[in-house]
Amino acid sequence: MSMLAADPDVIRIGNCSGFYGDRLGAMREMLEGGQLDVLTGDYLAELTMLILGRDRMKDPGLGYAKTFVTQIKDCLGLALERGVRIVTNAGGLNPAGLAEKLRKVVADLGLDARIAYVEGDDLLGRTDELGLGAPLTANAYLGAWGIATCLESGADIVVTGRVTDASVVVGPAAAHFGWGRTDYDALAGAVVAGHVIECGTQATGGNFAFFTELADLGRPGFPIAEIRRDGSSVVTKHDGTGGAVTVDTVAAQLMYEIQGARYAGPDVTARLDTVELAPVGPDRVLISGVTGEAPPPRLKVSLNTLGGFRNEMEFILTGLDIEAKAALARRQLESWLPERPAELEWTLARLDRPDAETEEQASALLRCVVRDPDPNKVGRAFSGVAVELALASYPGCSFTSVPGNGAPYGVYRPGYVDAAEVPHIAVLPDGSRVQIAASEQTRALQDVETPELPEPLPAKEFRRVPLGAIALARSGDKGGDANVGVWVRTEEQWRWLAHALTVERLKELLPETRSLTVTRHALPNLRAVNFIISGLLGAGVAYQARFDPQAKGLGEWLRSRHIDIPLELLP
Template structure:
């Protein structure tokens, strides 16, 4: 058992990404009662960054800010009996564990440290038919964390586990869950999915943010987990932000595929979760059902795609289109060698008769990519600078020309779990092999066996207004794909949304997605729809192929589009 209450475990989160609020660890430890403090430091792009760090120095490859946070807070956590579980090990969990042990010795603390490893498949990528990536990491589950905690570890660090695993592991250890307790595990995954992105569960990136009284510095979330897998999502008293059905639903809809949220330990049925307000800043998650995990583990594959550079030209006043055409023609004619990819984008931010120079200006962006660094380095930026006195009137650039920078390409692979050496390295140095999941099932299907029943359409006269008048949205990236989750608050609104926002209507509202494959999933219990738009992000966030490379604003763009809505709802 981890906490003092055998039927309750209070798990707080202090990080949603590598670079999140540094002071959050101390804030969570001093703000109220906790049994476990977790942190999620990894993303698809982060694994590329940490992998490159380790190539430069084999002692690196972990989230360095986490170590600095521990230097400030490890004594406080030990004093309060709070265990810490984080995936900050990144590409080098063993190295991070060693640095933490050195830290505890220097601080004179009696703190035991364990780590989980085995996710790094880089050296075996070709053998496993995964190509030749810079880094290859399997998504491990919670059971290595369970072994570490059951051994008495006070701090557990991992490499690439699923984001929710740092929450599921402590719950499974505390309640003694077995591998086939799928409903309980799925409930913990739901809670973990809500809190792993930090303040996105307490009002951050929330469509109706103007309804929240104080969003200056939102508090980080807490999941109060119960033995049956149900939970209450809350935050420390007196902290900013809010915990409501909508802020929690927003995070449930983040970066999902369909109604089955598949992980290495359990497949969580998102279409079974009941979300209920239970007082101020307290939301219950209950009724979550789980199924067997899929037969293969997902693998994050990051490869260096080449080099990129970009230049932003400022176009002011009249004849914007003609100025843009002249800049394009001059730059392309001056390049000694044309890059493999050369993309122009004109953003018409200007308006007629503007009363400031900035609002009279548009931005012309040129992005270039090539496998040869020299082609998109000075050979590109020098040409743009040479145009300064020979181009359109009012010529200027937004910044100093830069050097070419490497970019990554993300793809997802899959391997047999038996091929992945999931290992818990305990505080005394013992290595415990963690067996792969048993009773796996073929669950990665696109639709439910029984499609959900949609409500009756809502008739009546309509008015053309923005979709976001009462529809909320949350969007995000998964490799080259993006998801857009949308939901409403009332049954009447749901009667309209379920029929109005079809795949065809989405293509109409988002022309950039018009020619791409789109899958729609209906989640009636959340009054929500989820859309997966395939290929809109090119080769993934690391490739920076799009204006919004992680699709964070895609849902808000959708909300801003006008659509015919029944007057009865307005």
Template sequence: MSGAGQPLRIGNASGFYGDRFSAVAEMLEGGELDVLTGDYLAELTMLILGRDRLKDPGAGYARTFLRQLEDTLGTALERGVRIVTNAGGLNPAGLAEAVRTLGERLGLRPAVAHVEGDDLLPRAAELGLGGPLTANAYLGAWGIAACLEAGADIVVTGRVTDAALVAGPAAAHFGWARDDWDALAGAVVAGHVIECGTQATGGNYAFFTEIPDLAHPGFPLAEVHADGSSVITKHPGTGGAVTVGTVTAQLLYEIGGARYAGPDVTARFDTVRLEEEGKDRVRISGVRGEPPPPTVKVGCATLGGYRNEVEFVLTGLDIEAKAELVRAQLAHLDAEWTLARTDHPDAPGEEEASAVLRAVLRGNDPRAIGRPPGRAAVELALASYPGFHVTAPPKDASPYGVFEAAFVPAAEVPHVAVLPDGGRVEIAPPAETRKLTEVQEAKPPPPLPPGPVRRAPLGLVAGARSGDKGGSANVGVWARGEDAWRWLAHTLTTERFRELLPETADLPVTRHALPNLRALNFVVDGLLGAGVAYQARFDPQAKALGEWLRSRHVDIPEALL
């Protein structure tokens, strides 16, 4: 690839393993495109693929991607669109070979390359990672770039950072150097925006009622320029919308502080500037980059044990007393109890009059927490609270996973580009690194002058998006105007955040300010226990945590309402 005056148009067709199957075809056929990316991996996905690999050593990759190529490989080759995907999961070489086989069966000859080195499982003990089921380092963009420079039509990777799927093609196309920090950081920001597919075009958006044709939103694409700036847009005529709001929401998704660290560059999210350039076009500029940290993140997934649950439905009066009776009757079970007060007084429907009491059991013996506890619950049917019933009959226990993030020196992580002709290129670790430190929060803007206030939901004046990072959750909150930002920056302190979300009251909460985005990001450590697969709470991925926050009532200046 060689750089030119025109931007590189990089689209996305998958935000997770299970995303819209038709998206690959839609993106290839819907408009001009140079590169198509697909993100299939998440912390939970690695655990699923690890279990697949236990049953079949030849498995371990996202089979959906192969099925999508059945009808689209010819189109991609004909249009000269190169495909870069992390669907290789735990077996990128296996998926690359499967793509070649598919090409032969279709009478096509795609040049297929892959990136490997992220799988550290054989060296887990040596690196101090314990005995996990999977242990994969988050590789960067340069292996992808080497594959594309060697003429690959399709590049398959294992665990790379999500943003590397965009930064790699951009680096190859524009001929960036390893220390072009600002350009690389700009591409990382663009990659972060489009990596989750339609979340950038109105999906899961706080103000979703403002988004047109959300029944079938189009997938996003980034027009990346030689300096790393970009324009986020989508194919003409597709549903959804690209606005400063939708891009802001996605920028806040699953981040920590102002320094967004990766294996290639640390992007300064506090330097990001957004500007609406036209309908469905948002320009990202001003992003500054710094050398990456000296260590690389490694995601370790482990089978933590077995899990089972029983749900009791409590209806009508005396909900708390009914729940207490069940707990006393099943006190011999080592269970985690949660009472969800979904009931309403004087309800017109029985379901609206009911609450749910959930008992979760964990252990290493699936027989001990399998059907016996469920049977013990059912045996109470005629001997417990009035209206007794459960949501499901007794069931077997199921395995659950534990995710932990570790960090190893970058020099300890191999990074190899396996080219279309079988040649191998070793990617050196970064020559310059910088220890990661927090950015000190800048002085907030002046507060609004005193005035009348009204008790109302926070979400009337602020958007939010939340997500998971291992056992931690993040909640990004942004204001839609300068006055609202002045109020938000002074009102939503860490202490107020804990008050509004009592589940976080006893946990470490860190606030990070991003004034350019008129946003605050809160990181709550430990809310998700041992990660998504552990299922520590009703919303195990914290996807709705931001919406809970927006629903809480606070005193809002009437001028903002």
């Protein structure tokens, strides 16, 4: 056991990054804003791994989040002065390279900091052996024990490659409290805390459905998890920062990018159906009651491949006969192309309105997206032909951009390998290497039994209003799938929602999902239902299958749809 905090029963872990490109000044804000024991940062996402893979193709010495280096140059002295350890997955595809870069930064600053890193997740050289195909990147999701080992060795900074987002929080908690590999409830509690703070300000009011209720959303503060020895935690933020921490802002992040009631990881499977939330003070929410189970026997692998080249042109259609104008443009473009690309998709966005007071309000957008392995077929051979229609097509023909060449696009898919096949290595500050064993106890992942739902709410009077009149939502991407979680605030509202918002009703409200497989999971403790919409995002975010490629706005679209709600439930 390695004490990382003065309090033996609580460790205070903050977050300063939710993605590669997040607020650059957040590390300093968190270090200056109040007391912390550990500061974490999440820089990786499925799309980020593709970006870093392309960086590494240009320069084998890259492949890590360069902005983290900038932050360390600015803040390392302050972190050391305050005794704050830093744990991050900014190593991306090259944690050893980032560690070496940080050592140079430390030397240049004239400071004394111990750097450790975790590696083993990169399976690119073994993809044939493991049956993973021939991707550009192949990274298994490691867990928290390598991080814990690095911290126990006295590391001031620990950088990793692809670990689960919550692992940067679980590792410090496990090291501080001396948890064992089978302390599943405590580990699961830390996983939930890590999941809540991993996306930064999404836990403090960012992307929050009822944002108009928040007094100060100008510059939300980043979140903090005060994790206790039993795995329970209090989510909070530094005093005087913007945003808010409420039961609903925490629930919103809990619902983000999840699937069923079992939240699987390499160290533990957390039961989200056991999570209990309660306010315990201003900007303080208690997470308790979380139970855990042995992890599944296989690790998930993030696989990114360059799928080919992509281009798009967007036509502006104004005024009358919008459908006929769109049909003419489509017919002309497809017949004028010298070669048809492998994929050619049209989308007409009817943003126009009758008798509009401005030209923009009178206009619709017709988007044509093309993809092909051959960049020439989607380059000027496509976009140049589109522009050639300018004087030969529908009245008022114009475009939102000039013609351009196609750009490469990525395809994401998950893979799975036996945990014992994946090395997990902690490289300590003195250079020694510690092999982290896979979990000895495992449990195959299965859906939980359908939970008992409350009795339906008897109601006689209804009003047709937006679902968002009483319901909150949060949505996101999981590879080619999307999730949308919906929850309400009162037991009476839950009695209605649990029975009203079925898979069939969701498909009615979101017609784009009608041909897709949709799965619903109920979480009564959170008064929530979570939907997994399989295939909505095609081959992942980099594929850009729809105009909202990460499904960020899917929940807000659902909230805007009208549905019959019992009159007694409305504000």
